[in-house]
Every structure is written in C-alpha cells, then in structure tokens.
Amino acid sequence: ETGVTQTPRHLVMGMTNKKSLKCEQHLGHNAMYWYKQSAKKPLELMFVYNFKEQTENNSVPSRFSPECPNSSHLFLHLHTLQPEDSALYLCASSQAELSNTEAFFGQGTRLTVV
Amino acid sequence: TQLLEQSPQFLSIQEGENLTVYCNSSSVFSSLQWYRQEPGEGPVLLVTVVTGGEVKKLKRLTFQFGDARKDSSLHITAAQPGDTGLYLCVGAGNNRKLIWGLGTSLAVNP
Numbered sequence: 282e283t284g285v286t287q288t289p290r291h292l293v294m295g296m297t298n299k300k301s302l303k304c305e306q307h308l309g310h311n312a313m314y315w316y317k318q319s320a321k322k323p324l325e326l327m328f329v330y331n332f333k334e335q336t337e338n339n340s341v342p343s344r345f346s347p348e349c350p351n352s353s354h355l356f357l358h359l360h361t362l363q364p365e366d367s368a369l370y371l372c373a374s375s376q377a378e379l380s381n382t383e384a385f386f387g388q389g390t391r392l393t394v395v
Numbered sequence: 396t397q398l399l400e401q402s403p404q405f406l407s408i409q410e411g412e413n414l415t416v417y418c419n420s421s422s423v424f425s426s427l428q429w430y431r432q433e434p435g436e437g438p439v440l441l442v443t444v445v446t447g448g449e450v451k452k453l454k455r456l457t458f459q460f461g462d463a464r465k466d467s468s469l470h471i472t473a474a475q476p477g478d479t480g481l482y483l484c485v486g487a488g489n490n491r492k493l494i495w496g497l498g499t500s501l502a503v504n505p
Contacts, residue, residue: 323494323495324485371438373437379491380426380487381428383428385440386437
C-alpha cells in the first residue's frame with residue numbers, strides 16, 4: 282500500500298469520449314503530480330500542483346485538463362484524445378515540491394485510446 | 396538538453412548471480428535517485444544520493460554516485476526473483492528539473 286490510489290486501473294475510450302482519471306493520497310503531502318509513461322520513452326512530467334495551485338504545465342495539449350480541488354485529490358480530465366495518448370498515467374505525491382524529495386506513486390491508469 | 400542514459404536496457408539472469416546497472420550523463424546533477432517499478436505497479440524509491448563519490452547500501456543493493464556527479468551505478472549481489480522489475484534513475488538537473496532515464500528491465504529467473 283503506497284498511500285496513493287488511482288482509479289480506474291484500466292480505461293479504454295474512443296477519440297470522441299470524455300473521461301476522468303482520479304488520484305487520491307492520504308499521506309498529508311502538499312505536492313501532487315501527473316506523469317505519462319510510454320514505451321521507449323522516459324517518464325514525462327505533465328503537471329505539478331503545490332498546495333492546490335498548479336505550478337508546472339509541461340506543454341501538455343489542452344485535451345488533458347487537470348483539476349486539484351484539495352491537497353488530497355487530483356483529477357485528469359480527458360477529451361478528444363488521440364491514439365498516441367495511449368499510455369500508463371501515473372499520479373505521484375511528495376511532501377514538498379523539491380527535486381530530491383521522495384515521490385510516492387500510485388499504481389497508474391492504463392489508458393487505451395481507440 | 397540534459398539526458399540520462401541507462402544500460403543495459405534489458406537484463407535476464409539466474410537467481411544468485413551478481414549484476415551492475417548504470418546511469419550515465421554528460422551533465423552534472425545535484426542529486427540522483429533510483430526507483431524500482433514492479434509489473435503493474437508505480438515506481439518505488441530505493442535511494443537518493445547527493446554527494447559525489449557517495450556509496451549507499453540497502454541490503455543486497457549497493458548504489459554509487461560518481462565523483463563528478465554525472466553518473467551512478469547500482470550493484471545487486473545474489474539476485475533474487477523478487478528483484479525483478481524496471482530500475483529507473485532520475486537526476487535533478489538545471490533549474491531543479493528532473494531528468495528520467497529509460498530504465499533497465501531486470502528479470503531474475505528462479
């Protein structure tokens with residue numbers, strides 16, 4: 282049990298669908314992250330939230346829309362995705378937004394866009 | 396652009412063997428971390444190294460940070476099937492940006 286829970290674990294969606302990924306942490310952490318993990322590519326940091334405020338958006342297409350209603354919950358809203366968006370989406374949290382801080386990852390959502 | 400190269404990309408060994416995997420860059424990092432990701436799970440932190448030449452041990456795992464803080468190695472002694480997974484290194488580069496390697500996929504066969 283890592284303390285970071287992601288739902289759903291698997292998601293298949295059409296290119297015209299709208300879906301949301303959910304992440305929840307009960308570790309009392311202040312920073313939360315969305316990562317994309319694709320085959321043959323390094324982990325890609327998508328968004329960073331610190332104390333519920335977005336502090337980083339790494340040129341992510343607008344078809345990905347994050348939401349952080351409180352410091353324990355993080356959502357990733359998806360709409361009109363492309364097949365190349367198929368990947369494992371990982372949520373992580375850390376005590377502080379520091380580069381050498383331990384990040385705790387969820388199990389990920391395996392997304393397939395058809 | 397800062398890059399972290401991990402080698403080998405894939406490694407399949409028998410239980411009881413020793414192995415070393417590497418994480419190399421031409422850039423200097425202020426710190427470097429190793430994570431292990433088991434199939435179907437998210438990465439889990441193994442160690443953080445911050446000082447050039449630093450050596451840390453975690454049971455059968457030995458981590459070393461290069462003197463110039465550009466590279467790192469992970470040595471596993473007497474590997475066990477439970478060591479199977481994807482070993483990822485990540486360095487803190489310029490402007491605190493994290494640079495991830497592609498990982499070494501290790502399979503330890505009983």
